[in-house]
Amino acid sequence: MTCKPDLTMKPEVTPFFDPATNTISYVVKDPGSEACAVVDSVMDIDYAAGRISYESADRIIAFIREKALRLEWLIETHVHADHLSGAPYIQAALGGKIGIGRNITVVQETFGKVFNEGTEFQRDGSQFDRLFEDGDSYRIGAMTACTIHTPGHTPACMTHVIGDAAFVGDTLFMPDGGSARADFPGGDAGTLYDSIQRVLALSRETRLFMCHDYGPNGRDIAWETTVGEQRDHNIHVGQGRSREDFVAMREARDATLKMPTLIIPSLQVNMKAGELPPEENGKRFLKVPLGGL
Numbered sequence: 669m670t671c672k673p674d675l676t677m678k679p680e681v682t683p684f685f686d687p688a689t690n691t692i693s694y695v696v697k698d699p700g701s702e703a704c705a706v707v708d709s710v711m712d713i714d715y716a717a718g719r720i721s722y723e724s725a726d727r728i729i730a731f732i733r734e735k736a737l738r739l740e741w742l743i744e745t746h747v748h749a750d751h752l753s754g755a756p757y758i759q760a761a762l763g764g765k766i767g768i769g770r771n772i773t774v775v776q777e778t779f780g781k782v783f784n785e786g787t788e789f790q791r792d793g794s795q796f797d798r799l800f801e802d803g804d805s806y807r808i809g810a811m812t813a814c815t816i817h818t819p820g821h822t823p824a825c826m827t828h829v830i831g832d833a834a835f836v837g838d839t840l841f842m843p844d845g846g847s848a849r850a851d852f853p854g855g856d857a858g859t860l861y862d863s864i865q866r867v868l869a870l871s872r873e874t875r876l877f878m879c880h881d882y883g884p885n886g887r888d889i890a891w892e893t894t895v896g897e898q899r900d901h902n903i904h905v906g907q908g909r910s911r912e913d914f915v916a917m918r919e920a921r922d923a924t925l926k927m928p929t930l931i932i933p934s935l936q937v938n939m940k941a942g943e944l945p946p947e948e949n950g951k952r953f954l955k956v957p958l959g960g961l
């Protein structure tokens with residue numbers, strides 16, 4: 669099935685920028701009702717201190733309460749490797765269903781081994797309320813959202829298209845940032861290129877919302893662009909760059925990148941829909957696999 673978005677449907681999108689991880693979370697509201705979705709929320713961690721907190725998620729909860737919105741979905745565009753998901757915390761406060769791409773099972777299989785998870789860790793995605801396939805649709809109030817499977821950065825990456833707005837996760841960065849790395853386990857630069865072409869095939873005026881921005885070359889943080897701007901100006905894929913060129917560039921660049929600071933806590937929590945490990949002796953413990961990544 670293919671995504672056929674209704675461009676006359678224009679959701680109200682409110683961004684929440686987290687400076688600690690350069691993540692942008694979104695509240696996406698149906699203009700015709702009080703229904704909304706949250707995309708890619710953040711749980712705060714001071715990794716050096718082993719301390720979790722919820723300022724970022726609390727800001728989103730306060731916003732939704734203040735506007736008296738009804739939270740229907742908590743969307744994860746993918747299993748993030750650079751921040752922890754705040755979805756279960758927000759769900760406990762406001763309800764809604766947590767959804768991610770069907771290929772979460774591939775990610776769970778890979779990292780279940782890396783973190784030496786026992787058989788009690790189900791690798792079937794059952795920690796999530798909904799697993800999206802390519803071309804799936806779901807409702808946020810009167811709006812129909814649809815999903816495009818956009819693997820390459822990770823196997824479970826999905827782009828969510830809601831009316832004239834698309835949430836691309838880490839498939840693309842802003843035009844001057846290019847694209848995300850494709851060297852994590854299950855990532856692939858050629859696959860990422862093919863996925864990006866599917867996003868660029870949406871109509872030019874489609875609003876695109878990024879999951880991350882690092883303000884390249886000293887510019888202010890930004891998160892919103894359009895398909896047209898990406899086609900014309902994206903430094904990695906714009907102006908019809910070839911697959912071969914992109915793969916060579918992406919692989920050379922990825923070979924120079926360090927692991928993200930929070931990859932170890934992020935993956936082991938996010939592959940379980942953001943749930944922290946169970947208590948042992950009244951405390952929760954994260955693992956650090958030596959030589960595992």
Ligand SMILES: [Fe+2]
Nearest residue numbers: 747748749838
């Ligand atoms: Fe990511």
